[in-house]
Amino acid sequence: MEMPKKQLFGTNGVRGVIGEQMNPELVMKIGMALGSMRKGRIGIGRDTRTSGPALSRAVIAGLLATGCDVVDLGVLPTPAVQYLVREHFDAGAVITASHNPPEYNGVKIIEGDGTEMDDAETIRLEQRLFAEEFTLAEWEEMGILSAAPEMIYEYINAVAGYWNNCDADGMTVVADPGSGPACESTPKVLTQMGCHVFTINGMMDGTFPGRMPEPSPEGLQPLAELVRETGAAFGVAHDGDADRAVFVDETGHYLEENEQFALVERFICSETPGMVVTPVSTSFLAEKIAEETGSTVEYTRVGSISVARRMMALAAEGETVVYGGEGNGGLILPGHQHCRDGAMTAATMVALLKSSGKTLSELRSTLPPHAMLKDKIYTDSPNELLETAKNAFSGDTLDLTDGVRINRKGMWALLRPSGTEPFMRLYVEAETEDEAQAFRDEITKTISL
CATH class of the missing domain: 3.40.120.10 (Alpha-D-Glucose-1,6-Bisphosphate, subunit A, domain 3)
Known part of the structure; x- marks a missing residue:
């Protein structure tokens, strides 16, 4: 029998615009569902978004109501929460919308091993939430809330010490945390490794005044300028919850x-x-x-x-x-x-x-030649579009692991629905820009018929 599909949660958690798809009531119910499934000690963190305090308190309320003890870890990167959950907790949750614009927020659920909850368990959580099948505690068994923002230093020390034979020896680096939760962690990690660190967008601010949470070549121009001005070895920038990092090289050039x-x-x-x-x-x-x-x-x-x-x-x-x-x-x-x-x-x-x-x-410059193009295709019929692609390119080698990947000698293309936003993604790669553009044009013309 085919497994039901997720309805609220996408590729990485559930997200939505505050006051529309996302609100404290929904997040409290997510907390009650999680607490009903994962009894024990739960770690909670959040990013810097303005709606974070309201939503973190909502998920905490739901967890406490099921009898779980909750530790509020404060504002910190998603991977810091994951690391601390693996080391100290039975499960966790992060209030974040990752790379989405500031009006969004969401929830990522973390299992006791530090990984995000998989599809099967997420569907179970959703079913419990929709049916409101919550195992609520009696008054004398309510959970206990505590705060431990200092625990982030355990994560910082673990990351800084991972490459224990590496002494940066004063290497100059520019960090752009994007006003997100890594403002307090990534500069400290690099400093502990021996780097001389400059920062830009280094103050936590959920309105993201310097740039949007999604790092882009355009948004990172100030970072590139500061790298060139300081003679830094590289610049590093994070997305909204700092589980990703992108770089500009010493010339200020964006590293794809x-x-x-x-x-x-x-x-x-x-x-x-x-x-x-x-x-x-x-x-x-x-x-x-x-x-x-x-x-x-x-x-x-x-x-x-x-x-x-x-x-x-x-x-x-x-x-x-x-x-x-x-x-x-x-x-x-x-x-x-x-x-x-x-x-x-x-x-x-x-x-x-x-x-x-x-x-x-x-x-x-030592990497093999390649050119990748990325497009968004807005459609109300993603499944029909995928079927069209499968039939039209059946003479090529197809990989249906996720969407439709079309493989040819020296090039490939992938069509798949976005897991977080309402459109299809199209990736095309070839050894040259001209080959990639020709392949993209062939695909878009074929599927638009």
Whole structure:
């Protein structure tokens, strides 16, 4: 029998505009559903959004009502909550809308192993929420609330000490936390590693006055300018909850996220060849670097949950899983934790540059040629569009792991519905820009018929 589909939750949690799809009543019910399923000690964190205090108190109220003890961790990155949940709690929740604009907020549910709740359990939570099947505690068994904002330092120390043989030796770095929760963590991580750190957008502010929570080449121009002015080795910027990191090189040039994935892959797999796990939306650079380093790639559905759980499953089967993540700046280092971690990605870039003795722009120039295009296709009939693509390109090699991936020699394309926003995503990659554009045009003309 086919598993029911998620109705509220998308690829990474549930999100919506405050006062419309998202409100304290819904979040309290999510807390009651979670507390009914995961009795015990629950860790709660949030990002800097203006609606965060209201929603965090709502989820806390729901959890306390079910008899769970709750520890309010305060404002901190999603990966910090995940790390602390794995070390100290039975489950957790983060109030965040990640890269969405400031009027959005949402909830990510964290399991006791630090990973996000998978689809099957999320559907169970949704069913309990819709039916209002909550196991509420009697008055004498209500949960106890405490606060522990200082726990973030355990996470900071773990990230800063991960590359324990790396001494940054005064390397200059510019950090752009984007007014989000990493304002207090990423600069401290880099400083502890021995970096000289400048910051921009380094004050927590849920209105995001400097730039939007989604890092973009346009929005990071001030970061690029500061990198050039300070002579920094690189600039690093986070999304709204700091589970991702993107970079500009020492010249201020934006490092495309798939190139970032490939450079870190080469760094890790050259040291320890093994298995790399990544979604079908990731660049073919992953396979080329894997071949170069004697490693292998396994593809999953899009979403860090799918990647993390596949990494854990393969490791349990005895495979040497050394690296994973997505081509969007969300990297997973399994020796640290099985989730995307922006601060760890920044720390890894320091270690990579110190190990190579080269600049980031020099390292980038060593990657194989590639050109990736990304488009959004708005449609009321995503399933019909996917069927059209499957039929039209049946002569090519198709991968239906997630949406429709069309594979050709030297190029590929992926069509899939967005898990967080109302449109189809189209990714096209080839070795040259002209080839990528021609392939994209062929696809868009075909599916629009």
